[in-house]
Amino acid sequence: xxxxxxxxxxxxxxxxxxxxxxxxxxxxxxxxxxxxxxxxxxxxxxxxxxxxxxxxxxxxxxxxxxxxxxxxxxxxxxxxxxxxxxxxxxxxxxxxxxxxxxxxxxxxxxxxxxxxxxxxxxxxxxxxxxxxxxxxxxxxxxxxxxxxxxxxxxxxxxxxxxxxxxxxxxxxxxxxxxxxxxxxxxxxxxxxxxxxxxxxxxxxxxxxxxxxxxxxxxxxxxxxxxxxxxxxxxxxxxxxxxxxxxxxxxxxxxxxxxxxxxxxxxxxxxxxxxxxxxxxxxxxxxxxxxxxxxxxxxxxxxxxxxxxxxxxxxxxxxxxxxxxxxxxxxxxxxxxxxxxxxxxxxxxxxxxxxxxxxxxxxxxxxxxxxxxxxxxxxxxxxxxxxxxxxxxxxxxxxx
Numbered sequence: 039x040x041x042x043x044x045x046x047x048x049x050x051x052x053x054x055x056x057x058x059x060x061x062x063x064x065x066x067x068x069x070x071x072x073x074x075x076x077x078x079x080x081x082x083x084x085x086x087x088x089x090x091x092x093x094x095x096x097x098x099x100x101x102x103x104x105x106x107x108x109x110x111x112x113x114x115x116x117x118x119x120x121x122x123x124x125x126x127x128x129x130x131x132x133x134x135x136x137x138x139x140x141x142x143x144x145x146x147x148x149x150x151x152x153x154x155x156x157x158x159x160x161x162x163x164x165x166x167x168x169x170x171x172x173x174x175x176x177x178x179x180x181x182x183x184x185x186x187x188x189x190x191x192x193x194x195x196x197x198x199x200x201x202x203x204x205x206x207x208x209x210x211x212x213x214x215x216x217x218x219x220x221x222x223x224x225x226x227x228x229x230x231x232x233x234x235x236x237x238x239x240x241x242x243x244x245x246x247x248x249x250x251x252x253x254x255x256x257x258x259x260x261x262x263x264x265x266x267x268x269x270x271x272x273x274x275x276x277x278x279x280x281x282x283x284x285x286x287x288x289x290x291x292x293x294x295x296x297x298x299x300x301x302x303x304x305x306x307x308x309x310x311x312x313x314x315x316x317x318x319x320x321x322x323x324x325x326x327x328x329x330x331x332x333x334x335x336x337x338x339x340x341x342x343x344x345x346x347x348x349x350x351x352x353x354x355x356x357x358x359x360x361x362x363x364x365x366x367x368x369x370x371x372x373x374x375x376x377x378x379x380x381x382x383x384x385x386x387x388x389x390x391x392x393x394x395x396x397x398x399x400x401x402x403x404x405x406x407x408x409x410x411x412x413x414x415x416x417x418x419x420x421x422x423x424x425x426x427x428x429x430x431x432x433x434x435x436x437x
Contacts, residue, residue: 040060040061041058041059041060041066041099042099043098043099045058046058046066046074046094046099049066049068049074050068050072051068051069051070051071051072052068052070053070054070055067055068055069055070056068057077060099060102060103060106062106062107062110063078063079063080063106064076064077064078064091064102064103064106065077065078065079066094066102071219072153073093073219073220074093074094074095075090075092075093075094075220076090076091076092076093076094076097076102076105077089077090077091078091078105078106078109080109080110080113080119082113082117082118083118087118087120089120090221091105091106092105093145093220095145095148095152096136096141096145096148137178137179137180137222138175138176138177138178138179139170139171139174139175139176139177139178139179139182139213140171140175140176142179142213142216142217142220142222143167143170143213144167145216146212146213146216147160147163147164147167149216150163154345156345156346156348156349157348158348158349158350159348159349163209166202166205166206166209167209167213169190169193169194169206170190170206170210173186173187173189173190174186174187174190179214179217179222179223180217180222180223180224182223182227183227184227184228184230184231184234186227187207187210187227187228187231188231188234190206190210191203191206191207191231191234191235192235194206195235195236200235200236200237203235203236204235204237207228207231207232207235210228211226211228211229214226214227214228214229243367243369243370243372243373244363244364244365244366244367244370244373245366245367245369245370245371245372245373245374245377246361246365246366246370246374247373247374247377247378249378249428250428252374252378252425252428252429253428253429253430254429255276255359255361255366256276256425256426256428256429257429257430258359258360258361259272259273259276259359260273260429262355262359264358265340265355266325266326266329267326267329267330267337267338267340267347268337268340268347268351268352268355270322270323270325270326270337271285271286271337271347271351271352272352272355272356272368273318273319273322274319274322274323275352275368275371276371276374276425277315277316277318277319277322277418277421277422277425278298278313278315278319278418279371279372279374279375279376279392279393279421280300280311280313280394281306281369281372281394282349282352282368282369283304283349284300284304284305284311285337285352286337286346286347286349286351286352287304287335287346288300288335288336288337289334289335289336290327290334290335290336291334293315293323293336295320296314296315296320296415297312297313297314297315298312298313298315299311299312299313300312300313305394306394307394309394311394312411313392313418314411314414314415314418314419315418316418316419316421316422316423317419317422318422318423318425318426319418319422323336330343335347339351352368353367353368356368372393375389375392375393375421376389376393378421378424379417379421382420382424384417384420385410385413385417387410388410388413388414388417389417391409391410391414392414392417392418
């Protein structure tokens with residue numbers, strides 16, 4: 039059966055390489071990582087050949103068929119449509135897939151869209167890619183060297199955008215690795231630039247500390263009626279003081295009756311983290327569940343239950359509540375909790391374990407995700423009660 043764009047889009051990786059035929063020897067091969075490659079099988083001078091035509095969707099179905107038809111025409115003339123490079127003639131050469139940096143970067147961006155990246159993530163990626171185009175946009179990827187990339191990153195440094203320079207190097211590295219995987223580059227040329235750019239200055243995450251001001255913050259969050267998902271997300275963030283990214287991508291399957299197990303891949307130190315849930319945190323989640331039925335995400339987007347909330351949602355919600363970025367940011371709940379728990383005399387090891395600050399010294403490196411769990415359960419309930427007391431409500435936002 040001939041292929042269609044819909045049937046190609048529905049081809050999902052299975053863990054093993056497989057192929058689907060179109061006609062005339064044209065077929066598409068799907069790798070375990072999801073990369074889809076056009077290939078053509080043909081015979082010439084009694085020998086069987088298989089040649090790569092390009093990657094999908096950079097090479098569309100129609101383009102692949104035109105390339106197949108061209109190859110068949112050359113074969114009918116008794117010639118090999120894919121001769122060795124030194125014997126290639128202009129008359130017989132097939133259309134060449136664009137291997138410039140700009141084309142490969144766009145292809146990588148398109149793949150991230152297909153993988154379900156958030157629109158804001160794609161927009162930021164496009165801005166970053168745009169910063170590279172003037173310097174290397176028309177250069178074939180395999181010809182780019184670290185010395186070609188360094189001026190692009192140094193320009194960001196010269197403007198004081200140190201964090202942007204680091205993020206840009208990371209994106210360039212990701213595009214290079216994609217080019218390597220698709221046969222258009224030999225190595226990641228950005229890898230060796232790690233030590234050549236200045237690290238960003240460590241950010242101070244603003245967080246309210248004084249009990250009266252924390253109480254005002256909690257009252258503002260509890261009274262926020264525009265969106266129950268955003269309100270609950272901020273409340274759970276306050277009660278658990280996990281990192282915002284760990285909360286934003288939470289799935290319902292990660293929760294049981296009285297704890298939340300965050301998988302290792304979402305943690306900064308790549309170790310799973312057990313978060314004891316206070317009575318208040320559990321009540322927040324129970325109240326929220328009916329509002330997001332059908333979503334695997336605990337905190338989905340406002341108009342799309344199939345996507346998690348974007349990374350700027352919590353920050354913008356705090357701004358709407360009247361708290362500036364110099365007063366309190368989502369990450370600031372960790373400052374709020376750490377400061378007040380330490381002042382209250384709670385075991386510092388329990389606090390550090392709850393913050394998922396994994397000790398790096400050899401004596402304490404045998405970190406356990408459930409470390410000090412019983413002590414932390416008691417501490418987390420005390421913290422939730424402290425927050426409710428700060429806002430003048432012994433029962434919290436949900437009675």
